Amino acid sequence: QKEVEQDPGPLSVPxxxxxxxxxxxxxxxxxxxxxxxxxxxxxxELLMYTYSSGNKEDGRFTAQVDKSSKYISLFIRDxxxxxxxxxxxxxxxxxxxxxxxxTGTQLKVEL
Amino acid sequence: xxGITQSPRxxxxxxxxxxxxxxxxxxxxSYMFWxxxxxxxxxxxxxxxxxxxxxxxxEVPDGYVxxxxxxxxxxxxLESATRSQTSVYFxxxxxxxxxxxxxxGPGTRLTVT
Numbered sequence: 001q002k003e004v005e006q007d008p009g010p011l012s013v014p015x016x017x018x019x020x021x022x023x024x025x026x027x028x029x030x031x032x033x034x035x036x037x038x039x040x041x042x043x044x045e046l047l048m049y050t051y052s053s054g055n056k057e058d059g060r061f062t063a064q065v066d067k068s069s070k071y072i073s074l075f076i077r078d079x080x081x082x083x084x085x086x087x088x089x090x091x092x093x094x095x096x097x098x099x100x101x102x103t104g105t106q107l108k109v110e111l
Numbered sequence: 112x113x114g115i116t117q118s119p120r121x122x123x124x125x126x127x128x129x130x131x132x133x134x135x136x137x138x139x140x141s142y143m144f145w146x147x148x149x150x151x152x153x154x155x156x157x158x159x160x161x162x163x164x165x166x167x168x169x170e171v172p173d174g175y176v177x178x179x180x181x182x183x184x185x186x187x188x189l190e191s192a193t194r195s196q197t198s199v200y201f202x203x204x205x206x207x208x209x210x211x212x213x214x215x216g217p218g219t220r221l222t223v224t
Contacts, residue, residue, distance in 0.1 A: 032210055032211060032212075036215075041218075041220075042217060043201055043218050044154070044215045046212055046213070046214060093210060094210045094211065095208060096161070096208055096210065097208075098144075098156055098159065098209045098210065099156075099210060101153050102153065103152070104153060
């Protein structure tokens with residue numbers, strides 16, 4: 001079993017929909033959680049960064065961490081065709097440790 | 112331009128050849144990383160460096176060599192390329208450490224024939 005699990009999709013939604021992307025993990029030591037967006041043939045771009053549990057909002061994006069359930073989510077409100085990309089979750093215990101990535105969820109927002 | 116750059120962006124080489132992928136960052140970040148990204152495997156760490164002259168193996172280091180003589184550069188060398196090393200390679204850097212936010216370059220698409 002992988003340390004971080006992420007549904008690969010593809011997930012197809014109509015423009016304006018609320019999108020929910022999720023990752024589950026098994027390592028209870030994880031404290032730092034990130035979401036990356038990767039457009040086709042581009043490098044991953046850091047989208048959201050949270051520490052420990054709770055919510056963080058940035059414009060149309062909300063990152064949620066539930067450490068008791070070992071579950072993190074990224075919500076996208078009023079989704080746009082420009083949100084079509086692969087979304088990668090990443091996490092770590094912090095310090096000198098390395099990031100553990102999910103394999104990514106492919107999202108397509110259709111007109 | 113500020114940021115992290117990689118060169119070349121595309122490379123085709125033959126089995127057995129030595130290939131070097133370049134990575135340069137202008138942020139003076141201490142940490143730098145090399146990943147490969149393959150379908151079904153996601154991003155896998157090859158090597159990382161915590162500072163100039165300090166490097167360490169990641170998850171899939173076999174067949175690769177790195178060096179870091181200057182903070183801003185972190186070249187990755189495939190000593191004798193194999194077809195299994197056909198992949199997209201990403202360099203990343205971090206100010207705060209390996210377990211914190213990392214910033215990625217645009218990638219190098221390498222094909223070994």
